[in-house]
Amino acid sequence: xxxxxxxxxxxxxxxxxxxxxxxxxxxxxxxxxxxxxxxxxxxxxxxxxxxxxxxxxxxxxxxxxxxxxxxxxxxxxxxxxxxxxxxxxxxxxxxxxxxxxxxxxxxxxxxxxxxxxxxxxxxxxxxxxxxxxxxxxxxxxxxxxxxxxxxxxxxxxxxxxxxxxxxxxxxxxxxxxxxxxxxxxxxxxxxxxxxxxxxxxxxxxxxxxxxxxxxxxxxxxxxxxxxxxxxxxxxxxxxxxxxxxxxxxxxxxxxxxxxxxxxxxxxxxxxxxxxxxxxxxxxxxxxxxxxxxxxxxxxxxxxxxxxxxxxxxxxxxxxxxxxxxxxxxxxxxxxxxxxxxxxxxxxxxxxxxxxxxxxxxxxxxxxxxxxxxxxxxxxxxxxxxxxxxxxxxxxxxxxxxxxxxxxxxxxxxxxxxxxxxxxxxxxxxxxxxxxxxxxxxxxxxxxxxxxxxxxxxxxxxxxxxxxxxxxxxxxxxxxxxxxxxxxxxxxxxxxxxxxxxxxxxxxxxxxxxxxxx
Numbered sequence: 001x002x003x004x005x006x007x008x009x010x011x012x013x014x015x016x017x018x019x020x021x022x023x024x025x026x027x028x029x030x031x032x033x034x035x036x037x038x039x040x041x042x043x044x045x046x047x048x049x050x051x052x053x054x055x056x057x058x059x060x061x062x063x064x065x066x067x068x069x070x071x072x073x074x075x076x077x078x079x080x081x082x083x084x085x086x087x088x089x090x091x092x093x094x095x096x097x098x099x100x101x102x103x104x105x106x107x108x109x110x111x112x113x114x115x116x117x118x119x120x121x122x123x124x125x126x127x128x129x130x131x132x133x134x135x136x137x138x139x140x141x142x143x144x145x146x147x148x149x150x151x152x153x154x155x156x157x158x159x160x161x162x163x164x165x166x167x168x169x170x171x172x173x174x175x176x177x178x179x180x181x182x183x184x185x186x187x188x189x190x191x192x193x194x195x196x197x198x199x200x201x202x203x204x205x206x207x208x209x210x211x212x213x214x215x216x217x218x219x220x221x222x223x224x225x226x227x228x229x230x231x232x233x234x235x236x237x238x239x240x241x242x243x244x245x246x247x248x249x250x251x252x253x254x255x256x257x258x259x260x261x262x263x264x265x266x267x268x269x270x271x272x273x274x275x276x277x278x279x280x281x282x283x284x285x286x287x288x289x290x291x292x293x294x295x296x297x298x299x300x301x302x303x304x305x306x307x308x309x310x311x312x313x314x315x316x317x318x319x320x321x322x323x324x325x326x327x328x329x330x331x332x333x334x335x336x337x338x339x340x341x342x343x344x345x346x347x348x349x350x351x352x353x354x355x356x357x358x359x360x361x362x363x364x365x366x367x368x369x370x371x372x373x374x375x376x377x378x379x380x381x382x383x384x385x386x387x388x389x390x391x392x393x394x395x396x397x398x399x400x401x402x403x404x405x406x407x408x409x410x411x412x413x414x415x416x417x418x419x420x421x422x423x424x425x426x427x428x429x430x431x432x433x434x435x436x437x438x439x440x441x442x443x444x445x446x447x448x449x450x451x452x453x454x455x456x457x458x459x460x461x462x463x464x465x466x467x468x469x470x471x472x473x474x475x476x477x478x479x480x481x482x483x484x485x486x487x488x489x490x491x492x493x494x495x496x497x498x499x500x501x502x503x504x505x506x507x508x509x510x511x512x513x514x515x516x517x
Contacts, residue, residue: 043306048299051089056304056312057098059133065299067098067133070179072297074146077177077184077289078153091454092421094152095128096145097316105132107313120148122457124427125354126319127152143190147175151490155457161252161483164212168489169227173235179291187232187286193225197280202226205269205276209257212489229276236285240265252483254504307342311335311351318354325360332359344375353385357392365389380422383415387428401435408432423455430464440468452481459491466503475507 048055048064052075055068079086099105105112108130109119118131129152131145150171162170172193178185200222208227214220234244243264250260258269265272304312314335322331335355339348349372356365366389372382387408394404409432415425426447433444440448448465455461462485469478482503486496 042303043309045304045308045312046301047304048301049093050297050299052093053096054093055096055098056308057133058100058104058309059098061301063133064098064301068299069297070142071096071145071149073179073184073291074149074177075153076293077186078150078174080289081186081287082158084157090156092127092423094149095126097128097130097313098133099130099313100133104313105130108316110317118144118148120152121316121319122152122455122459123319124458124460125424126316127455127457128316128319130316143175146177147171150174152457155484159456159484160248161487162248163209163251163257164487164489164492165208165223165227166231166248167487168213168224169229169231172224172228173231182291184289184291185286186289187236187284189232189284190228193228196222196225197229200225202273205273206258209261209269212492226276229279232284233276233279251487305342305345305347307339307345307348310338310341311348314338315347315351315354318351318358321358322355328355328359329361332356332361346372346376346379350379350381350385353382353389357385357389360392360396362389362393362396378418380415380419380425383411383418384422384425384428387411387415387432391428391432405432405435421454423451423458423461426451426454427461427464430468440471444468445472456484459485459488466499470503470506473510475503475510479503479507 044058045056046059046061046064048057048068050068050072053068053071055064055071057064057067076086078084079088097108099108102112102114102116105116105118109116112119118129120129121127129145129148131142148171151167154167154170172190174186176188176190178188201219202222203220203226208223208230213223213227234240234247247260247264250264251257255263261272262268267275314331322328332352332355335352339345339352342348349368353365353368353372356362356368365385369382369386369389372379373386376382390404390408390411394401394408397404409429412425412429412432415422416429419425430440430444430448430451433439433441445468448461448468451461452465462481466478466482469475469481479500482496482500486492486500
């Protein structure tokens with residue numbers, strides 16, 4: 001892909017934000033001594049941590065270690081093929097949950113159908129991937145995890161306004177990576193996708209180039225196979241790869257997709273379609289890597305508390321709020337009953353506090369949070385939940401809102417000093433300052449920009465930063481942030497494209513005056 005460099009000043013921005021929070025009086029670190037943790041009973045869940053992943057599963061240690069190494073090897077391939085340092089660590093580790101069977105998957109995602117083998121979620125509360133494993137050591141349908149990780153990786157390091165078909169085709173291209181023995185092979189085909197290409201009715205190429213996927217529509221069943229095929233075709237030859245780069249730059253700059261493709265390839269869509277048909281009958285070009293490393297992947301495996309058996313997947317479910325208010329309150333009651341089995345357990349208390357907060361049971365949420373913070377004053381998630389609860393109470397009582405928002409900002413400043421890589425804190429901090437005169441201040445803006453560097457995968461982060469930039473009249477930077485999201489086949493939509501058009505118009509108006517100045 002085009003090597004659009006990731007922001008290079010993340011560490012510097014973090015230092016600036018930390019300093020500004022301290023100057024504002026919101027950055028005092030927790031002074032109370034953390035209570036000594038009590039011994040806890042281990043459950044069936046284990047946690048494996050590497051330099052880039054935190055993988056949790058109710059599986060054997062050998063399965064967990066093998067999965068962790070495979071993911072690290074896949075990340076190594078992506079870094080190698082995109083010109084990134086192999087040893088560099090990401091701004092934040094990706095949380096992955098391995099589950100066995102449909103029943104466990106439904107605990108995290110109740111709407112999951114019987115064909116779902118995994119999913120990825122990125123929200124204001126967290127980012128996670130859930131994948132299924134079989135009874136043996138192998139992972140079922142590893143394609144799902146690898147496909148989603150490519151999306152995660154590209155947004156982190158090469159966030160750009162790609163055409164929707166390429167977003168999906170690129171993930172499809174890498175998801176078939178074969179990692180076995182001492183070798184890694186990139187560029188193979190998926191048998192299911194290949195079957196659709198050979199037997200299904202192809203979409204007209206103009207629709208593939210201009211529209212996003214329509215999941216569940218049988219007329220669009222070949223969207224992903226065709227996206228994979230076009231990506232593979234363009235990446236399999238140096239001359240065509242150069243055409244792909246020219247196409248990406250043109251689309252990213254606002255050129256219509258069909259026009260950009262015809263200009264980049266020098267072919268009409270009809271001629272390109274014929275070439276793609278012919279390409280299905282050729283020997284696919286693959287790229288091979290060795291799995292041998294100068295140093296082995298370091299994997300630290302620990303047992304998780306018994307509370308994880310009852311509550312860990314429910315915390316994943318809460319990354320997205322649970323249904324309507326009646327459903328949230330029923331869910332909170334269920335979490336309350338489960339948490340009661342583990343008095344004083346950090347995971348249980350945090351899960352219950354979040355469930356009570358989402359159910360708008362603020363007094364009950366505060367009770368749990370205060371109990372957690374009394375035991376562990378530097379529990380970052382508990383501090384974040386306390387601030388969110390304070391602001392939620394303020395939203396329900398306008399007379400108290402200014403004071404409660406200010407109190408929340410103090411708590412969030414404290415949390416940021418403990419963990420400056422948690423984007424959730426920065427997002428909440430911006431909200432806590434939204435009532436202040438002159439919002440967004442330099443302090444808030446720096447925090448939001450840092451959040452976009454830490455979690456470009458989260459639409460809420462991008463949109464809040466875009467809104468703040470627009471309020472400051474910085475439409476040009478707002479457009480740069482918004483374009484990838486507006487083009488995203490998962491997070492885009494007509495409303496975002498309309499917003500982008502307005503931002504682009506405002507940026508165009510401002511450009512002459514900037515040039516004149």
